[in-house]
Amino acid sequence: PPIEGDFYHLGDEALKDEDRALQLKVRAFLEAEVKPIVNEYWNRAEFPFEIIPKLAELNICGLTYKGYGCPGKSNLMEGILAMEMARIDTSISTFFGVQSGLAMGSIYLCGSEEQKQQWLPQMQKFKVIGAFGLTEPEVGSAAAGGLTTTCKRVGDKWVLNGQKKWIGNATFADILIIWARDEADNEVKGFIVKKDNPGFAVEKMKDKMALRIVQNGIITLTNCEVEEVDRLQNANSFKDTAKVLQMTRAGVAWQAVGCARGAYENALDYTRTRKQFGKPIASFQLIQNHLVEMLSNLTAMQTLCFRLSQLQDQGLLKDEHASLAKVFCSLRTRDVVSKAREVMGGNGILLEYNVARFVADAEAIYSYEGTKEINTLIVGRAITGFSAFV
Numbered sequence: 536p537p538i539e540g541d542f543y544h545l546g547d548e549a550l551k552d553e554d555r556a557l558q559l560k561v562r563a564f565l566e567a568e569v570k571p572i573v574n575e576y577w578n579r580a581e582f583p584f585e586i587i588p589k590l591a592e593l594n595i596c597g598l599t600y601k602g603y604g605c606p607g608k609s610n611l612m613e614g615i616l617a618m619e620m621a622r623i624d625t626s627i628s629t630f631f632g633v634q635s636g637l638a639m640g641s642i643y644l645c646g647s648e649e650q651k652q653q654w655l656p657q658m659q660k661f662k663v664i665g666a667f668g669l670t671e672p673e674v675g676s677a678a679a680g681g682l683t684t685t686c687k688r689v690g691d692k693w694v695l696n697g698q699k700k701w702i703g704n705a706t707f708a709d710i711l712i713i714w715a716r717d718e719a720d721n722e723v724k725g726f727i728v729k730k731d732n733p734g735f736a737v738e739k740m741k742d743k744m745a746l747r748i749v750q751n752g753i754i755t756l757t758n759c760e761v762e763e764v765d766r767l768q769n770a771n772s773f774k775d776t777a778k779v780l781q782m783t784r785a786g787v788a789w790q791a792v793g794c795a796r797g798a799y800e801n802a803l804d805y806t807r808t809r810k811q812f813g814k815p816i817a818s819f820q821l822i823q824n825h826l827v828e829m830l831s832n833l834t835a836m837q838t839l840c841f842r843l844s845q846l847q848d849q850g851l852l853k854d855e856h857a858s859l860a861k862v863f864c865s866l867r868t869r870d871v872v873s874k875a876r877e878v879m880g881g882n883g884i885l886l887e888y889n890v891a892r893f894v895a896d897a898e899a900i901y902s903y904e905g906t907k908e909i910n911t912l913i914v915g916r917a918i919t920g921f922s923a924f925v
């Protein structure tokens with residue numbers, strides 16, 4: 536019987552031959568190089584830097600961007616690869632999403648031609664690592680109107696002051712996209728801050744119970760000086776920040792699918808070999824009920840994300856489309872991983888059985904890139920015409 540969680544053949548039927556080959560190549564890399572090491576790194580809350588050159592060789596970073604050394608492939612392909620990564624490890628998929636989506640995407644969507652040429656080719660090859668700093672210690676969901684980090688123009692420079700929290704890759708990033716409110720016109724602007732800029736400091740966040748491989752940092756900007764040439768030249772208000780988030784939110788929905796799929800496949804495999812009362816537990820009706828519920832959710836998520844990426848590829852994606860997918864998938868994923876853990880009994884909470892990590896990591900997916908409530912309010916506003924944010 537098939538163990539793979541692609542029940543409606545979305546991968547093998549819908550992709551062009553070359554894209555399917557790329558999917559399988561990325562999967563083979565993840566199975567061989569990432570799967571064997573992730574539990575140990577997750578346990579130690581450290582990042583496996585040795586995989587970065589191998590990830591670079593796959594040539595999948597900045598997958599959808601046109602030019603600047605990027606492959607220019609479809610959003611569907613990018614979504615499927617985000618799923619493949621999260622299927623093995625959601626932290627690695629998050630590291631990749633921050634680099635390829637949030638950091639490179641900010642430059643691709645909001646940078647000048649010079650800025651794109653300066654940074655994107657190097658980031659595509661992972662020679663420069665990026666981070667994305669929007670959230671603050673006191674401002675998470677309310678980032679649109681509430682950023683307290685400020686920027687002030689002084690001659691050819693800008694001076695930034697404030698703090699950022701939860702910033703993925705921040706402890707080792709070479710450049711960090713920092714979003715700050717202009718003291719002069721009150722609009723949000725974006726900056727490419729280099730790690731050695733005067734006034735920049737970062738501290739690793741410790742003791743996380745999810746995505747432990749992702750190195751999240753607290754950034755402190757104390758009269759941090761940034762040259763005008765390093766201000767994102769086409770980021771003029773939070774609407775521009777939101778363009779980046781709309782694009783990456785679709786990727787997070789796919790990531791949720793991968794997290795659920797990894798847990799489902801590992802649990803299904805386990806139930807077929809684990810015996811109780813002299814029989815494989817997969818032969819019991821109640822266990823099959825759990826497995827089928829998991830597969831239903833997984834298949835619904837996959838088909839939803841598939842259509843989401845088609846909309847994106849057709850240029851029809853709206854905020855509410857991405858938000859609906861993010862809400863649905865992060866909610867269903869929580870359900871799938873908890874059932875996967877349940878059918879494994881005690882072993883479901885041991886890292887070595889490759890489900891416990893997914894259970895924990897689903898909690899981070901649930902909250903980042905807009906919580907369930909915030910994405911619900913985005914959809915609610917779109918379908919009713921009333922904003923319920925404040």
Ligand code: FAD
Binds near residue numbers: 633668703749
């Ligand atoms: P809060 O905004 O304080 O929300 C707390 C609760 O209140 C939530 O349930 C929320 O839904 C609810 N709530 C808030 N407002 C409303 C409302 N109007 N109506 C109803 N309910 C409401 N940020 C970055 O900038 N860069 C990163 O790289 C990054 N990486 C992250 C990685 C991880 C592992 C995590 C956990 C977070 C990361 N974040 C990052 C931050 C993330 O985007 C925020 O955690 C998220 O936006 C929620 O903000 P908050 O945690 O401050 O929660």
